[in-house]
Amino acid sequence: MQPHQIVSREQWIAARKTLMAHEKELTAARERLAEERRALPWVKVDKDYVFDGPNGKVTLGDLFKGRPQLVVQHVMFAPDWEAACKSCSFWADGLDRMVPHLAARDTATVAISLAPIAKLEDFKAPMGWTFDWVSSGSNDFNRDYGVTFSPEQIATGKPMYNFGTTKIYGPELPGISVFYRNEAGEIFHTYSCFARGLDMMNAAYQYLDLTPLGRHEEGLPYPMDWVRLRDQYEPQATKGACCHG
Template sequence: MNIPVAESNTVHHPVVSRDRWLAERKKLLAREKELTCLHDRIARERRALPWVRVDKQYVFDTLEGPRTLAELFEGRRQLLVQHFMFAPGWEQGCKSCSFMADHNDGANLHLPQRDVTLLAVSRAPLADIERFRQRMGWKFTWASSHGSDFNHDFGVNFSQDEMSSGKVDYNYVMQPFPHEEAPGISVFYKDDAGDVFHTYSRYGRGVEAMMHAYALLDLTPKGRDEDGLGYGMEWVRHHDRYELAPAEAAPTAGSCCAEHA
């Protein structure tokens, strides 16, 4: 990966007085508050959606042995599943899904306090999942749905017949899709009787809800800085495959690089 030098990253932008900046900032603040109110309203509408009872029995492989969907809740009422793109035979999990998963352990310090269990599910065999999880240093629970219809039933795995037709049912619309695996997030609820209900799923850019780093990038002058890339997340790597950022890579006096320059 070629990293551009700092000079090529200079942002050319209008520079104004503090008073002018403050006036413009207040205009934007009004728009941001509108967005916050809209976000809250949509969240209420999301919670008001009807539910679907999950009658089909799904069994997952976990490090604690076989577990049903109801058992994945770990004693809580709400389950949030990251549909992680990692198919049987793959050497490693999807790098973009890994970008999502890098945020899971931090979230899991807090979500149980609100009656939520967060975990990942993939079709790869558990041994492959565990090898990759150890490599990435993640602690969150990651279950294998290998041999079950779970991923297909919840819209993130497509059969060969579906792929050969040229369009698959993804993100609630028939559309072309380049892979048999797709990213997504699904939410489930378990009642006092132990019955499980599917309450919500989102796909496509909707999975950015789990990408806190993107929310931070959106606050910066350069934003996501993805214009001109082949696709939006082309820059993303597995976190153990990044080269040093420019500031870190610059040699210092007395360093090995400086000595051999």
């Protein structure tokens, strides 16, 4: 970390106000973007997707739980894996505590993965997650919504992920998809995001972006190399006393 300029409190407040003006510009731009996102056209879902849940078969419509909106977290967990992707789990940790708040705004949430439901349940329990999690292993949902790729697709080397803008770097990739269900029971796909588009849903990253060190992922084999399942981080040595009795 490069040494920072040390200034008086008054000078710091002046600099902070300059930054605040830029932050307000970003806030306004973000609000305009959200309006554009809501104005996107929709695609009617014509396939009858049936998933495996902990209590049996469920349809895509069932996942709405009577609400008009559904947010799907595509969690990377292939059938032959013994655990879910640690990075997807990083996002899922945050999603779990949002479920009641989203439900209060007419929005259901669910995680969907290819792995068999027994594996999902075995992984979910020790993580303490309470959100709904179903298996798409018996249907084309993952492939249709751009998060699962065949060996043949990967072999082409062509960008197919993130609406054909990003090269496939594995058979399972992360994403979020949003659906709307009208009073007639018709379902529409309204939005999906992938890759860096997922950043805004990770509160931990947003907190790190407030700090002097930021995400400090420079020099790692890949940006999220540091991420672990939340119970697998090594205890950090105390660097100086933070409080006194």
